[in-house]
Amino acid sequence: RSLRGGAPGPERRAEGRRRMAEARRVSFRDGRFASRKTEEAAWRRHQAAAWLESMVGPFGLTHCPSEQEFVAALRNGIVLCKAINKIQPGVVPKVVANAPCDSQPSTAFQYFENIRNFLVAVQALKLPSFEASDLEKDNLDAGSVGKIVDCVNSLKSYQERKKCSGTYGPVKYMKSPLAPRSAIHVQSENVTLGSSTPQKCLDLTEIDAEGQSSQNVGPNMEEAIGKLQRIILDCMISCKENLNQDVLKKDPVTLVGTILSNQLEKEQFKPLLQLISPEGAATKNEPNQHIECSNSQNENRLRLLEAQESELLELKTMFQEVKVDFRSLQTQFQDDITELGHNIQGISKAALGYNQAVKENRNLYNMLQEVRGNIxxxxxxxxxxxxxxxxxxxxxxxxxxxxxxxxxxxxxxxxxxxxxxxxxxxxTQDEIYRETQSLIRSVMDGYNVCILAYGQTGSGKTHTMCGPSGGLSSNDLGINYMALNDLFTISTSREDVKYDIRVQMVEIYNEQVRDLLSEDTSSTKLDIRSSSNGLFNLPDAKMCPVQSPSDVMTLMLLGEKHRASGPTAMNNRSSRSHRFEFALSAPLTFLCALSIFAATDF
Ligand SMILES: Nc1ncnc2c1ncn2[C@@H]1O[C@H](COP(=O)(O)OP(=O)(O)OP(=O)(O)O)[C@@H](O)[C@H]1O
Structure with a gap:
């Protein structure tokens, strides 16, 4: 759409559009706030330049100038003074227009006069101003161009407002960071009010005072669009103070929606709503359809909101119930924990008492054994x-x-x-063992025990100690097998003590000690050594670790093979002498021995 007065040529316009499109494309792709700001600044410079051109005619500025180009074109103040004089004739009485090339110093001074006069006139109109130094090249990086652009755009708004309303009051002009992006997004959403160009709906600065922008709409809609544009602009201006960086990062449509929704309840929207309501509208044209569509969308959203509210209420109720349940469970859990704590304390005390009782019991037991006789x-x-x-x-x-x-x-x-x-x-064998069984328990408590069968040949020593079958049958087991079973049973039942059980098997015959478990049968003769405590031991005798009664049985069968035996007058298979020894230890506690002998002579 052409701007009023001095419209740029089609090529420049196309170039401007291309650069704007490029700026937008970069902004959308990167999605960065810095890009958006650059885009916005470029758009506002374009607006300012286009307006100045429309006021004073072409003055050598491109359609979408850079900051340097923009400032360079305005630095002499001529364009600015001419423009403000068009709005308010005679506000700058003297404008230095053309200076000779050879009088540069005085021209610069006169140009400064132009700027000063322009700034005085701007301040008189109570419009946003800038410093004369902002036009210096060195100050461009400090954001001075933005102030100049704001000033020019405020003049533009002032002029447009003057044309629309005919009033001259001070204009509260604020730069809008949203105009270009809102326009783009509104276009994508097709939310337009009577125009195919989105800028027409949202950018008041481009509205044509003579109604050129609303050629296809009726007079009521034209009025509605005008009012809407003014209201939106006012909303945006009044909201600007509340906008922060986070808000600006929002999606443009969401952002505009946020601003409008904040303002919808205000008085200024009521006339507009009346205007666009079915009763207020004179004709049912395209914008009304959009408004109806919007109303239907609002109704849908309202229904959705109501449904969500109801779900929210249900959730809230559920949450309260769960909260109550949780608290009840928490209380119950705490009670249980407390009770458990008491129980554990009780059990701990009982365990302590039990251990003490067991210890006392063992002592008493072994004392009883002593009373009954150590031998x-x-x-x-x-x-x-x-x-x-x-x-x-x-x-x-x-x-x-x-x-x-x-x-x-x-x-x-x-x-x-x-x-x-x-x-x-x-x-029976069992009755014999019952009398010796109590001694096995004493072994497990750390006492040395010796079971000795003594008698003449054929008197039944082997029968008593090894059983009639020599341990091959489970019937009529001998004392040593039954003692062995008890040994492992008790060691397994006592979990608090770890026992290390080993077995020695020797034969004493003709005053010689032979190792029955040695694999080398040629050199089985053992030396008897006396230890410092006056006891005798057999340090070279093989000591085999055992884990179960079957391990011991295997060793005993091996020892049986190595035993010396021969016929006597009274016994066809007479054992000369033998001894089984179970060395038992509980590491760090005690080392003791269960010796089982059968002998005919000492
Ligand atoms: N209480 C008993 N009941 C039945 N038979 C027995 C009993 N005691 C011993 N005998 C039998 O008497 C015989 C001799 O017993 P055994 O071999 O045990 O004697 P020993 O004392 O070991 O002899 P040696 O010293 O010569 O080896 C065996 O045939 C055995 O079965």
């Missing part, structure tokens, strides 16, 4: 193997006494022996 001697009467044999036992007392005599020499003196306990010929 206990039992007698087991073997059943007669031959029915023709005559028993030498005459009497067995309940107090552990036994009376024997030679059945073939009845006249010989009877002998009485006293034992801790006497087991008859019918006594």
């Amino acid at each position: 206990r001697v039992f007698c087991r009467i073997r059943p007669l193997m031959n029915s023709k044999s005559i028993s030498s036992i005459e009497h067995v007392g309940n107090d552990g006494s036994i009376m024997v005599c030679d059945p073939y020499k009845p006249q010989t003196t009877r002998k009485i022996f006293q034992f801790n306990q006497i087991f008859g010929p019918t006594t």
Whole structure:
């Protein structure tokens, strides 16, 4: 659309549009605020230059000048003075127009007079002004051009306002950072009011006072558009103070929408709304359709808002319920935690008491063992193997006494022996073990225990200690197997102590000690060493770690193979002498031994 008076040529216009389009394109692509500001400044310079040209005619400025070009064209003040004189004739009485080329110093002074006179006139009109020094080349980078452009555009607005309303009052002019971007976005949204060019709707500075911009609309709509433009401009100007950098980063349409929505409730919009309402509108033309469309959009938005409000209320109610539930759970959780704490304290006390009781129990137990006798001697009467044999036992007392005599020499003196306990010929293996079982527990408490079977050949030592099957059958197990089982059972049940169990197996025969677990059978003879505490030990005897009763059984079977045996008058397979030793230790606590012997001689 051509500007009023002195319109630029088509080429310059095309160039200007191209540069503006390029500036916008860069701005949109980068989306940076700096680009937007550059674009906006270029647009405002264009407006100012175009207006000045329309007022004073072409003065050698391009359609979209750079800052340098703009300032250079205005530096002599001639254009500015002419323009203000057009608005307010005679406000600058004397304008130095053309100076001779050879009088540069005085011309510069006279030019300064032009500027000074112009600034005085601007101040008289109460319009935004600038400093004369802002036209200096050195001050361009300090943003001085913006002030000059603002001043020129304020003159433009003043002139347009004067033409529209015929009043001369002071104009509250504020530069609008939104005009170019709003126009672009409004175009994309097709929100126009009676014109295909978006600038016509939003940029009041380009409105044609004679109504050229609204050729296709009726008089009412023309009036509406005019009012709307003025109101929008006022809104934008009045909102400018409240705009900050963050707001300016918004999408232009959103930004304009924000500004307008802030102003919609104000009095100045009421006449406009009445004008564009179905009753107020004289004709139903295109702008009204847009307004109806906008109303329908508003209704939709209102419905959406109501739905969202209702959802919000539901959510709020749910939130309150959840909050109450959460608090109740929190209270319950705290109560539970407190109760749990009390319970743990109780359990801790009980555990402490239990441990103490166990310790006392162990002490008492072992004291009892000592009271019963650290050395206990039992007698087991073997059943007669031959029915023709005559028993030498005459009497067995309940107090552990036994009376024997030679059945073939009845006249010989009877002998009485006293034992801790006497087991008859019918006594089972289990009954024998029950009397020794308590000692196994003492081993686990760190006491040394020795179980020794002693008797003449064929008296039943091997039968008692190893069982009739020698451990091959689970029936009638011997003392050593049953002790072994108990050893591992107790060590497993006591989780507070870690036991390290090892096994030695030696044979003492003809005053020689042989290692029954040594793989090298040729050199199994062991030396007996006395230790500093007066005890004897076999340091070279092989000590095998075991984890389970089956490990021990394997070792015992190996030892059995290495045992010396031979027929005697009374026993076809007589063991000469043997000893099993279980070395038991609980690291850092104790080291003790369970020795199991069977011997015919000492
Ligand atoms: N309580 C018993 N009940 C049944 N049989 C028995 C009993 N005690 C021993 N015998 C039997 O008596 C025989 C000799 O027993 P055993 O080999 O245990 O004697 P020993 O004392 O180990 O002899 P040695 O010292 O010569 O090795 C075996 O045949 C054994 O089965």
